[in-house]
Amino acid sequence: MxxxxxxxxxxxxxxxxxxxxxxxxxxxxxNSQDEKSTNFEMNILKTxxxxxxxxxxxxxxxxxxxxxxxxxxxxxxxxxxxxxxxxxxxxxxxxxxxDYTAPHTIELTLDGFLHIVDPSALEYSVSGHVVGEVVVGGLGKANELQHLDLTGKIVLLKRGDISFKEKMLNAANKGAVGVIYYNNAPGMIMGSLGEANHSFIPAVLLTQAEGEKMVKQVNKNPDTQASLTIEGAKSNxxxxxxxxxxxxxxxxxxxxxxxxxxxxxxxxxxxxxxxxxxxxxxxxxxxxxxxxxxxxxxxxxxxxxxxxxxxxxxxxxxxxxxxxxxxxxxxxxxxxxxxxxxxxxxxxxxxxxxxxxxxxxxxxxxxxxxxxxxxxxxxxxxxxxxxxxxxxxxxxxxxxxxxxxxxxxxxxxxxxxxxxxxxxxxxxxxxxxxxxxxxxxxxxxxxx
Ligand SMILES: [Zn+2]
CATH class of the missing domain: 3.40.630.10 (Zn peptidases)
Known part of the structure; x- marks a missing residue:
């Protein structure tokens, strides 16, 4: 105190x-003052x-x-x-x-991927429609992405170690057009990019199980293309x-x-x-x-x-x-x-x-x-x-x-x-x- x-x-x-x-x-x-004090206080309370x-x-x-x-x-x-x-x-x-308005439409498809996924947007995810080859980018740290060619590509990134925002900016800096995040623990979370930013690219979040299946698929078929659509997201x-x-x-x-x-x-x-x-x-x-x-x-x-x-x-x-x-x-x-x-x-x-x-x-x-x-x-x-x-x-x-x-x-x-x-x-x-x-x-x- x-x-x-x-x-x-x-x-x-x-x-x-x-x-x-x-x-x-x-x-x-x-004593005398206590009494006066109490009377005074009680009179105030009455008002x-x-x-x-x-x-x-x-x-x-x-x-x-x-x-x-x-x-x-x-x-x-x-x-x-x-x-x-x-x-x-x-x-x-x-x-x-x-003031962020969440998207009303989120769509993610991956060529040849037969599992059903339920992607969610992160707070401050931006709207957009992007198509590109999918690249596995680990945790999305700058040193992990350094030697990857991400120009025009969609990056698959695991949650952890650094913030979603940092991962996204690292990927966007390397020319990526979209990000698919997946959780590093079972269950779903509410992801947030923390704030609006002009450098953000469309991004969604998957569960750990969904993400790991996708990583397997991409590792098997390195040319896999994905399409990612986010509509209705707004930041004012x-x-x-x-x-x-x-x-x-x-x-x-x-x-x-x-x-x-x-x-x-x-x-x-x-x-x-x-x-x-x-x-x-x-x-x-x-x-x-x-x-x-x-x-x-x-x-x-x-x-x-x-x-x-x-x-x-x-x-x-x-x-x-x-x-x-x-x-x-x-x-x-x-x-x-x-x-x-x-x-x-x-x-x-x-x-x-x-x-x-x-x-x-x-x-x-x-x-x-x-x-x-x-x-x-x-x-x-x-x-x-x-x-x-x-x-x-x-x-x-x-x-x-x-x-x-x-x-x-x-x-x-x-x-x-x-x-x-x-x-x-x-x-x-x-x-x-x-x-x-x-x-x-x-x-x-x-x-x-
Ligand atoms: Zn309240």
């Missing part, structure tokens, strides 16, 4: 210590409104919100409008990503967005400026295709909005950034982009990331926290103190690394995912609609997060 837990520090009545002996005062002071969250989810989940689509843009507009209406100056941070550069509202500390001066802690409350706003994503993750988005509204008026010594991320479902792209553009100084001051993802389903289990390394950190500790105070038991923690807390954790920032477990049966399905949302669950998680953050943030309410 990078920073230790700091308790609420009260500055207003320090003057009393002149009259009271220190030890006695300490006890008196703590969290599940109806607001429900309304946001209803608006956001009318359609799916796939990253890079008009529907995502509409969601981004909606989110920005809400943040703005609470008095924030909202930033829309745009980033690009590779697309745009998605993060939406950021920042609450600055209330009493900045030249000394404290750029030195205060930063907390990030975040949730992804995109969904998968064909799922309106009421719970995944209009729920976390709505909660981020409601917390931004509630925290706007609470003075604190900590900066709080409320962020909704794009393109989470495509591989945490928005949160990775966000963390990558932070300065070392910002990363150093970032003490916590609360990641809200699927926090309101009627049909899911209880609230849990997930950390990337399965270890407790500042976020889980603060949350457990809060959940014990509110519900009588600490929220359990386990391992999980498939949401937007991961880029933060990798940067060394204490981060945790808030999610109900087990997940609802509607996860990533068209049924993930507003009628599956529980207002009570939304209210519960929002209160826990709010209390956890108030316990970390030095609130100045006693000064009044």
């Amino acid at each position: 990078k920073h230790s837990i700091s308790k609420i520090i009260i500055t207003a009545i320090i003057g009393l210590s002149v009259i009271a002996p220190i030890a006695t005062f300490a006890t008196y002071y703590t 969290i409104d599940d109806e607001n969250m429900y309304k946001h989810i209803k608006s956001l989940s009318k359609t799916p919100r796939v990253a890079g689509t008009e529907q995502e843009d509409a969601a981004v507009d909606y989110i920005k409008k809400q943040f703005d209406s609470y008095g924030y100056k909202t930033e829309v941070q745009t980033f690009t990503f590779n 550069t697309n745009k998605s967005h993060n939406v950021i509202a920042t609450k600055k500390p209330s009493n900045l001066n030249s000394k404290t400026k750029a030195k205060h802690d930063i907390i990030v409350i975040g949730a992804h706003h995109d969904s998968v295709a064909n799922a309106p994503g009421a719970n995944d993750n209009a729920s976390g988005t709505a909660m981020t909005l409601e917390l931004a509204r509630v925290f706007k008026t609470i003075p604190s010594d900590t900066e709080i950034r409320f962020i909704t991320f794009g393109a989470e479902e495509l591989g945490l792209i928005g949160s990775n982009h966000y963390v990558n553009q932070l300065s070392p100084n910002e990363i150093d001051r970032m003490v916590a990331n609360f990641n809200l993802d699927m926090v309101g389903s009627k049909d899911a289990g209880k609230l849990i926290l997930q950390t990337m390394d399965d270890k407790p950190n500042l976020v889980t500790e603060l949350t457990q103190v809060a959940s014990t105070k509110l519900n009588g038991e600490p929220t359990p923690v386990n391992q999980g690394d498939s949401s937007d807390h991961v880029p933060f954790a990798k940067a060394g920032i204490p981060a945790a995912l808030f999610i109900h477990n087990p997940a609802e049966p509607w996860y990533h399905k068209p049924e993930d609609k507003i009628d599956k949302i529980s207002k009570a669950k939304l209210q519960d998680v929002a209160e826990i997060v709010t209390l956890a953050i108030m316990n970390q943030t030095r609130v100045e309410h006693y000064a009044k």
Whole structure:
């Protein structure tokens, strides 16, 4: 953990210590302030409104919100409008990503080869129709291909040692027009070339058994011709967005400026295709909005950034982009990331926290103190690394995912609609997060 837990520090009545002996005062002071503190916190929690969250989810989940689509843009507009209406100056941070459409047609034939094969495309396989002599190229390492004439030929390559992409570029450099990969272990895998590249040539992937039969065939008949067709594969550069509202500390001066802690409350706003994503993750988005509204008026010594991320479902792209553009100084001051993802389903289990390394950190500790105070038991923690807390954790920032477990049966399905949302669950998680953050943030309410 990078920073230790700091308790609420009260500055207003320090003057009393002149009259009271220190030890006695300490006890008196703590009890009295604990009580005031609790009242203050409970009054803040009362201002969290599940109806607001429900309304946001209803608006956001009318359609799916796939990253890079008009529907995502509409969601981004909606989110920005809400943040703005609470008095924030909202930033829309745009980033690009590779959007790959898988092929609808894949055909591979080999002269004289009687076995039936079922080739699959790799992610980022390009479309094309190529015909040529088949050459066995081992693992496709540069030194293996060095003395082969691959011009206009299709190369048969085994998986292993180097990436599919590296093998392909080695073959393409030698003039090959197509690649047939085969697995180096039983069973099928989902292959990926990692990214789009202008030098790519059409390629397919076979099982180990299919590939080995083909190698035998080609070794027996060195002039064997193959025909490879891939249709419908497309790779585009697309745009998605993060939406950021920042609450600055209330009493900045030249000394404290750029030195205060930063907390990030975040949730992804995109969904998968064909799922309106009421719970995944209009729920976390709505909660981020409601917390931004509630925290706007609470003075604190900590900066709080409320962020909704794009393109989470495509591989945490928005949160990775966000963390990558932070300065070392910002990363150093970032003490916590609360990641809200699927926090309101009627049909899911209880609230849990997930950390990337399965270890407790500042976020889980603060949350457990809060959940014990509110519900009588600490929220359990386990391992999980498939949401937007991961880029933060990798940067060394204490981060945790808030999610109900087990997940609802509607996860990533068209049924993930507003009628599956529980207002009570939304209210519960929002209160826990709010209390956890108030316990970390030095609130100045006693000064009044
Ligand atoms: Zn999600």
